[in-house]
Amino acid sequence: MAPTPRFSSDKVTVVFVLGGPGAGKGTQSENLVRDYGFNHLSAGDLLRAEQVREGSEYGELIRHHIREGTIVPMEVTVALLSNAMAAILEENSSKTTPARFLIDGFPRQIDQAHFFEETVCVSKLVLFLVCPEEVMLGRLLKRGETSGRDDDNIESIRKRFRTFEQTSMPVVREFEEKGKVISVQATGSKEEVYERIQSELKAKGVDAL
Ligand SMILES: Nc1ncnc2c1ncn2[C@@H]1O[C@H](COP(=O)(O)OP(=O)(O)O)[C@@H](O)[C@H]1O
Numbered sequence: 042m043a044p045t046p047r048f049s050s051d052k053v054t055v056v057f058v059l060g061g062p063g064a065g066k067g068t069q070s071e072n073l074v075r076d077y078g079f080n081h082l083s084a085g086d087l088l089r090a091e092q093v094r095e096g097s098e099y100g101e102l103i104r105h106h107i108r109e110g111t112i113v114p115m116e117v118t119v120a121l122l123s124n125a126m127a128a129i130l131e132e133n134s135s136k137t138t139p140a141r142f143l144i145d146g147f148p149r150q151i152d153q154a155h156f157f158e159e160t161v162c163v164s165k166l167v168l169f170l171v172c173p174e175e176v177m178l179g180r181l182l183k184r185g186e187t188s189g190r191d192d193d194n195i196e197s198i199r200k201r202f203r204t205f206e207q208t209s210m211p212v213v214r215e216f217e218e219k220g221k222v223i224s225v226q227a228t229g230s231k232e233e234v235y236e237r238i239q240s241e242l243k244a245k246g247v248d249a250l
């Protein structure tokens with residue numbers, strides 16, 4: 042028998058934000074948090090916090106995968122996301138009912154998508170930021186001047202691009218077949234991209250607060 046997800050869709054609305062490394066997922070998520078009352082969970086940020094958490098048994102494992110641009114085993118990432126959602130719901134700090142969650146940079150592999158939807162909750166939409174590699178490369182190298190991230194260097198970036206094409210694009214295609222994907226061109230200024238996102242969300246019946 043299939044497991045029951047931890048959160049039902051009358052309690053939570055989940056929107057995944059996907060796109061290649063440097064497509065602008067974090068940047069546009071900030072806009073959506075401000076205007077739509079989303080709670081923002083970045084899978085990468087949660088993993089980086091766990092990597093440096095004192096006493097974590099996963100620190101070295103996470104460090105290795107992030108530097109190699111490969112995917113951390115899904116049990117680790119899904120537990121971090123699920124617990125972060127539970128903490129937000131417990132604080133009852135959400136501005137909307139159902140509580141809106143924007144999950145950025147996840148799922149990046151098909152088994153993660155299935156495991157999350159079976160055990161945590163079913164997603165409503167996927168916002169997919171479409172961006173050519175040369176644009177993402179330029180943005181990441183610039184971000185690398187100040188980000189301090191282990192993976193904003195040319196070797197890791199090349200590996201992340203490969204993982205994105207080979208492992209993460211199949212996730213986008215599967216959600217596309219279910220009619221859940223909003224694709225937005227992520228080139229041009231941050232403001233232009235955000236305007237495109239807003240008009241697509243409106244068309245899907247997701248309104249700003
Ligand atoms: N439309 C844009 N034009 C120029 N730079 C951008 C744009 N969107 C994001 N950036 C910058 O590119 C870098 C990567 O964006 P970020 O939101 O961190 O991407 P992701 O979360 O997809 O890796 C950041 O330094 C960000 O400020």
Ligand SMILES: O=c1ccn([C@@H]2O[C@H](COP(=O)(O)OP(=O)(O)O)[C@@H](O)[C@H]2O)c(=O)[nH]1
Nearest residue numbers: 062063084085106107110111112113146147
């Ligand atoms: O569900 C996830 C999300 C991220 N990562 C790891 O975290 C890195 C950075 O992801 P993030 O979304 O922070 O940044 P991006 O690569 O999109 O700029 C990835 O390359 C992966 O190694 C992962 O293993 N599983």
